[in-house]
Amino acid sequence: MSRKQQHFAAIGGNEQDAIELLTQDHNRVKDLFEKFEMLQTEEGAESDKLDLAQQICTELTIHTKLEEEIFYPVAIEEIGQLDIMDEAAVEHAAAREMVEQLAAMAPEDECFDAKVKVLQDMVEQHIAEQEGKMFPRLQKNRMDLAALGERMSRRRRELHFIWTWACWAPRWTGRG
Numbered sequence: 001m002s003r004k005q006q007h008f009a010a011i012g013g014n015e016q017d018a019i020e021l022l023t024q025d026h027n028r029v030k031d032l033f034e035k036f037e038m039l040q041t042e043e044g045a046e047s048d049k050l051d052l053a054q055q056i057c058t059e060l061t062i063h064t065k066l067e068e069e070i071f072y073p074v075a076i077e078e079i080g081q082l083d084i085m086d087e088a089a090v091e092h093a094a095a096r097e098m099v100e101q102l103a104a105m106a107p108e109d110e111c112f113d114a115k116v117k118v119l120q121d122m123v124e125q126h127i128a129e130q131e132g133k134m135f136p137r138l139q140k141n142r143m144d145l146a147a148l149g150e151r152m153s154r155r156r157r158e159l160h161f162i163w164t165w166a167c168w169a170p171r172w173t174g175r176g
């Protein structure tokens with residue numbers, strides 16, 4: 001049994017380390033953007049587009065929170081503040097602003113598709129930099145990515161619950 005498997009067996013958790021968890025987030029959101037792209041030329045796909053845009057916004061909100069609250073502070077402690085982390089902070093702020101703008105729009109709005117496309121470009125840039133530069137540095141550093149992954153996975157479940165509740169509670173109570 002590998003060191004990682006031993007760790008997860010001991011704590012009864014899942015087997016994703018921090019980098020696997022973040023990479024899976026990246027793949028999930030890339031998939032959603034691809035599905036959105038495929039709908040762009042379809043007539044009458046507004047409700048599917050809205051659904052996908054909402055899923056993209058949820059995924060990105062949770063992902064940026066996980067990185068800012070847990071992953072970056074630990075990464076900075078391990079390998080120091082890299083330029084890529086400063087860039088990531090700027091990218092996160094820009095993505096947050098874009099998510100807020102999209103949340104206030106309808107798929108019929110003229111700029112809706114364009115905003116999703118700009119957000120997709122920003123996210124792809126973030127993914128390329130993180131997976132190409134930051135993750136390899138951290139993997140070489142022999143930090144405990146398994147324990148970090150467990151912590152992030154727990155926080156991910158909490159954030160997912162909070163975000164889903166924030167989105168749906170106003171509709172259930174008639175205040176949405």
Ligand SMILES: [Fe+2]
Nearest residue numbers: 022067126130
């Ligand atoms: Fe990321």
